[in-house]
Amino acid sequence: MWVITLFLKGSIKMYEFSTEKEARDAFKKLKGSKFLSEIVYFNDPCFA
Template sequence: MWVITLYLNEKIKMFEFHTEKEAREAFRNMEGDKYLSEIVYFNDPCFL
């Protein structure tokens, strides 16, 4: 899962995405201070 945290006008908003591609597209179009994070859970298939 990918998450964008956006700080704009003294407010915090978070947006969740399933793929990196869609998260990066949205990230490019957002204004304000923003952070793109990948969320990895211990039971994700990549750790099996």
Template sequence: MWVITIHSKNGIKMFEFTTEKEAREKFAVIEGCKILSEVIYFNDKQLIET
């Protein structure tokens, strides 16, 4: 999952995207103070069970 976070004087807004391509296309046209992040979920049952 990809997330764009936008900081403005009105507050913080976050937008989620499924693909990197989709997120980067939108990131290019958004104005203002912005951050593009990739969210990685790590679920490995082998490391949880001992």
């Protein structure tokens, strides 16, 4: 899961995405202070 956290005009908004591509596309379009995070759970298949 990918999350964009956006700080704009004194408020905080968070957006969730399933793929990195869609998150990066949205990240480019958003205005304000923002950061992109990948959320990894301990039971994700990549740790099997």
